[in-house]
Amino acid sequence: MAIKSNSSEQEVSGGGIKLYSGLANFNVIAINPTMTELHTLGINVKQDPNYYVEFNGEEYFKLTFWVKNEDLTTRMEILMQSKEKVSKTGKHQWLNNIGQDTWSDGVPTYDWYKNPETARKAYTGEYTLINFVKAWANVAYGDEVMFDTMDKIVKGDVTELKALVTMLANNQVRLLIGVKDGKYQNVYLHNFGRVKPQRDDLFVKALNDEYKTFNAEFNTDLAWGTFVPQLAVVTPDEETVSENDTWV
Numbered sequence: 001m002a003i004k005s006n007s008s009e010q011e012v013s014g015g016g017i018k019l020y021s022g023l024a025n026f027n028v029i030a031i032n033p034t035m036t037e038l039h040t041l042g043i044n045v046k047q048d049p050n051y052y053v054e055f056n057g058e059e060y061f062k063l064t065f066w067v068k069n070e071d072l073t074t075r076m077e078i079l080m081q082s083k084e085k086v087s088k089t090g091k092h093q094w095l096n097n098i099g100q101d102t103w104s105d106g107v108p109t110y111d112w113y114k115n116p117e118t119a120r121k122a123y124t125g126e127y128t129l130i131n132f133v134k135a136w137a138n139v140a141y142g143d144e145v146m147f148d149t150m151d152k153i154v155k156g157d158v159t160e161l162k163a164l165v166t167m168l169a170n171n172q173v174r175l176l177i178g179v180k181d182g183k184y185q186n187v188y189l190h191n192f193g194r195v196k197p198q199r200d201d202l203f204v205k206a207l208n209d210e211y212k213t214f215n216a217e218f219n220t221d222l223a224w225g226t227f228v229p230q231l232a233v234v235t236p237d238e239e240t241v242s243e244n245d246t247w248v
Contacts, residue, residue: 022224080125178216
């Protein structure tokens with residue numbers, strides 16, 4: 001007999017891929033990397049990634065951030081288009097130079113909306129990108145957060161963005177991680193947190209918004225750790241015994 005045993009308390013292979021869930025701090029290690037760059041980071045892929053995808057006959061650019069902490073390396077994707085973001089009612093989304101957004105038919109004139117002279121119509125996916133960068137770069141309220149080449153970024157030229165990987169190498173961003181289809185890690189895109197202060201309540205507020213739900217499973221207490229699926233136990237139908245049943 002040859003059996004290489006281990007203690008029952010020791011976790012060994014055979015239990016499937018370890019998945020994580022909850023809120024945690026991450027470093028950004030790459031933006032839209034090539035296959036060679038991914039291999040350098042220890043991420044094994046067999047071919048160069050395709051950063052373009054088609055949905056309902058429209059093409060989108062996948063802006064992909066690779067993020068890492070001591071437990072997990074995963075990617076976060078923002079779908080972008082060189083197409084202005086328009087609501088179902090026909091209003092445009094507007095962004096100013098401090099990343100403030102609003103919806104309006106024309107240039108916003110609201111009293112609370114700052115620097116309207118810098119406002120312009122936002123591209124699809126741009127607002128999500130700006131919110132992510134505000135948290136990652138720890139931009140103070142009212143300070144500038146804008147890109148000179150946004151018209152190129154939405155088409156796939158991320159040269160300006162890539163510079164941030166080095167510039168913000170020591171910065172971290174707080175992300176909510178979930179699990180999709182029982183096997184894929186997924187990043188929540190409707191709220192990004194700063195390391196200080198840790199406003200977990202803002203994640204809860206976003207998750208409770210009917211328009212900002214998370215299409216993934218996650219630990220409901222938002223605590224970071226190994227993902228534990230919430231299994232639904234199926235109760236069998238109650239059997240009816242008939243007098244005609246034959247018992248052996």
